[in-house]
Amino acid sequence: MTHIQTTSEPAIILVSPQMGENIGAAARVMANFGLTDLRIINPRDGWPNSKADTMSAGAFDWGVYARVYDTLEEGIADLTYVLATTARPRGMEKPVFNVDQGIGALVSRPNVGIGVMFGAEKMGLLNEEVTLADAILTYPVDRSFSSLNLAQAVGVFAHAWAARDNAVTPEEFAGVGDVARRDELMRMFEHFEEELDRAGFFFPEEKRPVMTQNIRSALIRAQWTRQEVQTFRGAIKALAVGRGKARVQRED
Amino acid sequence: MTHIQTTSEPAIILVSPQMGENIGAAARVMANFGLTDLRIINPRDGWPNSKADTMSAGAFDWGVYARVYDTLEEGIADLTYVLATTARPRGMEKPVFNVDQGIGALVSRPNVGIGVMFGAEKMGLLNEEVTLADAILTYPVDRSFSSLNLAQAVGVFAHAWAARDNAVTPEEFAGVGDVARRDELMRMFEHFEEELDRAGFFFPEEKRPVMTQNIRSALIRAQWTRQEVQTFRGAIKALAVGRGKARVQRED
Incomplete structure (x- = not known):
């Protein structure tokens, strides 16, 4: 290619x-x-x-x-x-x-x-x-x-x-064709943050915006593929379920 | 330099x-x-x-x-x-x-x-x-x-x-420090065109704008030095005087 x-x-x-x-x-x-x-x-x-x-x-x-x-x-x-x-x-x-x-x-x-x-x-x-x-x-x-x-x-x-x-290309871009769309990433973020919220991660509450921003900013840098998004969401789910009964009834 | x-x-x-x-x-x-x-x-x-x-x-x-x-x-x-x-x-x-x-x-x-x-x-x-x-x-x-x-x-x-x-430099520029100002060039053009006019060069009259434009456009490309402007003006003067008495009384 x-x-x-x-x-x-x-x-x-x-x-x-x-x-x-x-x-x-x-x-x-x-x-x-x-x-x-x-x-x-x-x-x-x-x-x-x-x-x-x-x-x-x-x-x-x-x-x-x-x-x-x-x-x-x-x-x-x-x-x-x-x-x-x-x-x-x-x-x-x-x-x-x-x-x-x-x-x-x-x-x-x-x-x-x-x-x-x-x-x-x-x-x-x-x-x-x-x-x-x-x-x-x-x-x-x-x-x-x-x-x-x-x-x-x-x-x-x-x-x-x-x-x-x-134009000058600043870097070589390796992965093509399989990059996740921004809405797929957004759903991944929301999923992740919802579980973090349930886990009491966003404390104190007024730090929620900057904590969310830092997480999204870090995650988004990777140019996730769709497969990676699926994998990460599976990992979030597993962690959440593993944490106890708060997640047992959830349908994804 | x-x-x-x-x-x-x-x-x-x-x-x-x-x-x-x-x-x-x-x-x-x-x-x-x-x-x-x-x-x-x-x-x-x-x-x-x-x-x-x-x-x-x-x-x-x-x-x-x-x-x-x-x-x-x-x-x-x-x-x-x-x-x-x-x-x-x-x-x-x-x-x-x-x-x-x-x-x-x-x-x-x-x-x-x-x-x-x-x-x-x-x-x-x-x-x-x-x-x-x-x-x-x-x-x-x-x-x-x-x-x-x-x-x-x-x-x-x-x-x-x-x-x-x-930025990319498209060419090396050789001459520096001695380039004629635009007003010096303009006086050179006017001098030249005045003499051309006296010589009946601008004929037919409706072609004067395009003829002037072509001459100025050609001359301006050279990035004249001041010395070159002086020399060229001397040449115009010499030609004009050489052409006959129409130029005899002119003071420059």
Whole structure:
């Protein structure tokens, strides 16, 4: 398979965008660089949005296909490799790529669903959203003026994607064809966390978010195959059942 | 001098921009990526512009310094190497660079004034404006949806500049330190064209623009040194005087 690379088009995932103008401008620059898969998670002002239409300069008619989801998990369910754009390092144990490296990482994963997440205006992506990504994509912004317009962030990525023949592959990617979809991973996480919860793992309660984040972040790095997901879920189940009667009645 | 490269910051030159919003958004993304030298040529709605201020998100206070000029020639007078962004090839005899190559070309010219020209919304740069550049910078836009927002075009360049440590130098640049400024070249062109005019060269009259453009485009490719400009102007003068009494009274 070495020289056969049929790279899917990356989905552009806007997480909780606020202004319709920015969604429209993002769609326009996607079209400029030939991208069509736009996923809008929980848009503040609903959808459709007339300001988005105006700013899109006809991109939706041209072929940008926008889908709206209530949650990020739904929006990335069918993907297997996702980048999260952030302006600043988050101290997470994830690969941090510049744009060339990020494009290279996407290109090196043929025949799988790929995407890039962009956070809301001002706030960017929340940590629990970044946790769901495989790697972080950063732009070399000036630290004293780091708030990049949302559509500009999409534009920089979209240009780099269109220019990807020059991209550098940051690593060889060994496993192809069998990578678990993001929704399969999410079910695995939920299963794991449910059992951890029953086991009293999340204590004190206020540490639950950071504990969950750390676990997900660690587990997601491995690019699980479907078989590995099945195996791990079997292991969770076994441990849970082994712990005693609390799990006896559970059907999976 | 081989390993000493003190690259100046490139000027961002907006030629006849129409909407203040775009000027402001361009200033914002310049600041995001640490650029400060903004030159606005003949803005349709004048300057200052309240819409530009709003969209700049404080970039002018941060440090983007905007200067306004009536003509492109004035705006690039102090520069020695200028790129022109165009969406489509113009059939001109100039190097055509992608963004990585364009950045490499700029980086390879230390200690000189460098800049990038961006044309008006919808129209882009006119051919006579592109003629004044040393090379063309193109983005790989989709041909069926090629109209990039002005500030997006600036943003793609500004990001690539900030990420320039990864840039590829397209060529070695031999001559440094002595390159003629753009205003010196312009005076040379005007001198030459004036004499050509007296000699009846521009015939028929409607061909004058394309003839001028071809001459300027050919001459500008050489990255003239100041000495070469002096020599060429001497040659023009000699030819003109040699042609007869029409030039006898002229003081230079």
